[in-house]
Amino acid sequence: MKKTKRISISALCVALAFVLSYFESLIPLNFGVPGIKLGLANIVVLTALYLLPKSDAFVISFIRILLSGLLFSGAFSLAYSFAGGLLSFCVMLLLKNSKKISMLGVSVLGAVSHNVAQIIVAIIIMESKSIAYYLPVLLISATVSGVVVGILSAVVFSRFYKKNNCDK
Amino acid sequence: MKKIVKKLDVLIVIIVLTVALISALIINASFKQGKFVNVQVDGDIVAVLDLNENTQYDVVKNNIITNTVIVENGYVNVVDASCPDKICVNHKRINQTGESIVCLPNKVVITVSDTNGKTEIDGVAQ
Numbered sequence: 249m250k251k252t253k254r255i256s257i258s259a260l261c262v263a264l265a266f267v268l269s270y271f272e273s274l275i276p277l278n279f280g281v282p283g284i285k286l287g288l289a290n291i292v293v294l295t296a297l298y299l300l301p302k303s304d305a306f307v308i309s310f311i312r313i314l315l316s317g318l319l320f321s322g323a324f325s326l327a328y329s330f331a332g333g334l335l336s337f338c339v340m341l342l343l344k345n346s347k348k349i350s351m352l353g354v355s356v357l358g359a360v361s362h363n364v365a366q367i368i369v370a371i372i373i374m375e376s377k378s379i380a381y382y383l384p385v386l387l388i389s390a391t392v393s394g395v396v397v398g399i400l401s402a403v404v405f406s407r408f409y410k411k412n413n414c415d416k
Numbered sequence: 417m418k419k420i421v422k423k424l425d426v427l428i429v430i431i432v433l434t435v436a437l438i439s440a441l442i443i444n445a446s447f448k449q450g451k452f453v454n455v456q457v458d459g460d461i462v463a464v465l466d467l468n469e470n471t472q473y474d475v476v477k478n479n480i481i482t483n484t485v486i487v488e489n490g491y492v493n494v495v496d497a498s499c500p501d502k503i504c505v506n507h508k509r510i511n512q513t514g515e516s517i518v519c520l521p522n523k524v525v526i527t528v529s530d531t532n533g534k535t536e537i538d539g540v541a542q
Contacts, residue, residue, distance in 0.1 A: 374456075
């Protein structure tokens with residue numbers, strides 16, 4: 249892929265992920281448990297992971313978290329988002345090459361690791377172990393959103409792949 | 417594009433849900449009616465409330481009331497918070513040991529426990 253094309257596709261992905269983060273911030277999902285969300289922006293990161301070089305996908309995820317953290321969820325949550333983003337990216341990167349797991353499984357495990365990382369950071373920041381009690385609820389919500397995001401990503405990926413026959 | 421769902425994907429979902437269920441059961445089994453409410457700010461216990469006594473407690477940080485905690489009829493609840501997300505306010509009231517209400521922006525953790533966290537710390541200090 250040409251450098252210009254790479255840059256412009258990455259930029260488009262950041263914009264798209266950013267818009268999805270904004271869209272998500274408009275949906276009130278308040279169950280009294282911090283950390284439950286749809287993770288729609290992960291559709292972009294996951295698809296980018298399969299279509300673009302991994303460094304590009306990482307930059308997209310990183311910039312998306314920084315932008316949406318500063319604008320929508322407040323700077324205090326950046327530590328949580330970065331920890332979650334980093335761990336889930338690593339997990340998804342490792343699993344993506346596996347022939348036995350499709351995007352759905354990668355997405356679910358990405359979402360789960362995102363929440364696990366956030367709980368660990370919360371335990372460190374709040375200096376309270378009782379936050380770990382939220383783990384079961386978060387695992388279930390991560391599975392549900394992971395499945396949704398995984399299916400959507402697979403659909404996006406297959407359409408994109410067919411159309412461009414992606415010259416990697 | 418290959419199949420969207422593979423065998424291992426289904427297995428992953430099942431495993432994650434099982435882990436969630438088992439950990440929920442373990443946590444639930446450890447729950448019992450608590451006696452005290454420990455209010456923790458920035459990792460330090462700032463107040464211990466008696467769960468059997470109706471009271472109101474304001475968490476004050478930098479001269480601003482960040483969270484309003486009330487104890488009523490054996491339950492503890494957060495009725496007001498200064499943060500924008502109000503997750504702790506939407507949390508249901510709690511009364512079981514180990515249950516907690518967390519406010520991430522204000523770094524406030526309210527935990528129901530069997531023991532009085534403050535006297536325990538003092539006990540160690542003596």
